[in-house]
Amino acid sequence: MLRIRSLVSGGIITNYKCSSKCRHCSYSSSPKWPDDYMTPSMADEICSVLKSLGCYSVHIGGGEPLLKPDKILGVLDTAKKYNIDIEYIETNASWYKDEASAKAVLKELQSHGVNTLLISIDPFHNEYIPFWKVKALIRTCSVVKMNVFPWLMEFWDDIDAMDDKSPHSLDEYTRLFGQDYPVNLLNRYGLNLKGRAFKTYRPVLRKQPYEQILEESRPCKLLSGVYHFHVDLYGNFIPQSCPGFSVPLKELVNGADPGKYSIFNSLETAGVKGLVELAKKEYGYIPKNEYAGKCDLCYDIRNHLVLGLGLDLPDLKPQGHYRYV
Ligand code: SF4
Known part of the structure; x- marks a missing residue:
């Protein structure tokens, strides 16, 4: 049997839809995803299981969880009911319009037990989100005493070297900082090369013989x-470093x-060898x-099953992970 006996700390993905289509996103989030959010009853089911497995804290991630802040309040309330601490909510700041409306959102979150926002700071997000929004959100957090977990300060000066009124492409970064800039981001960010991140960096990865x-x-x-x-x-339970799989947590x-x-x-x-044997025998994979x-071999097989053969397999969901990469 596939079984989990304990969980310590993890994240709840309230939605996959996002305002951006970042090249480093291992979940392949984008504006194309359906506008689905976690329902309060699903949150109840999940929190009850998490509690039973010894997990007392989670963060909230996406997609962009604050695309529609009202949609995640039920999840926050459910976590509170089960005494599960919300460590932080991840956000890309794209929703920031002005201080008054941002304050209202932050105060609402605080009244639902949220004390920290993880705010994305990196050149990938800056392809979609002008830096002034990030700066303004950090300022507004300070005004209402919401803690900020900046992810990652390492990139502040790089982004700040550009005009903060508009987004900037990775090509612009390459022109300013040199040809190696995108490849160096691999280690500087500590990227998890899955989903769209894998697609982005696959061309520069070393090839290995199949055998x-x-x-x-x-x-x-x-x-x-x-x-x-x-x-x-x-x-669905999403393994630590491998999105695109799905087994219901319950x-x-x-x-x-x-x-x-x-x-x-x-x-x-058995690892990828086991998957190859299964895919050759059951699904005609060549x-x-x-x-x-x-992981390239693994994705090639999974893409063959989901996109090539159009199969609706219980453990390769959500299909958007493959479709919207
Ligand atoms: S081979 Fe597949 S399951 Fe294993 S680490 Fe790579 S992507 Fe994840």
Whole structure:
């Protein structure tokens, strides 16, 4: 059985829809996603399970959770009911219009138990969001005494070197800071190369022969990230570093059927080699000669199943992860 026995700290993804389509987004969020938010009853189901597994704090992420602040208040209230602390809400500041309206949002969040905003500060977000909004939101947080968790200050000076009235493309950063700028972001940001981030950086990754990837294959241990897991608005457990998979959290508590979630199970127990065997046998997958590592092979198979064959598989959801990359 696929089972989780304890969870320490993680995130609740209230929505995948976002105002931006950042190139480093491992969740492949974008404006194209449906306008779905976590319902209060789903929040209740999730918080009850989290509490039973020993998890007493979560952060709220997306997508952009504050696209429609009213839609997440029910989730905040439910967390409070279960004595689950909200560590912070992640936001990209795109919703900032003026101080008065931002103050109203921040005060509403405070009255629902939120004391900290994680505010995105990086060149990827700056392709969509002018820096003045980020600065103004930080200022407004200070006025209402909302804590700010800046992610990441490392990039402040780079972004501030540009005109803060408009967004700036990575090409502009490259012209200002040099050809290596986008590649250097890999380590400076500590990117998780999944979803759209993988698509962005795949061309610069070293290629490996298919056979070598299989020889080096190890179980991916998707269920082991107890400190930075996510649960999404559909109630699915999202492994620590691998979005695009879905097993309902409530099933994982009592043991989910490995036969029902065979894709997930193959990776959990045997790694990408297990997935290849399954995909060749069940879905007619034909491997290529080389890939940019095991995750490239994994995504190639998952894309083949979801986009190529159009299959509606229980463990490869939400499909938007593949469609809107
Ligand atoms: S091979 Fe697949 S499941 Fe394993 S780490 Fe890479 S993307 Fe995640």
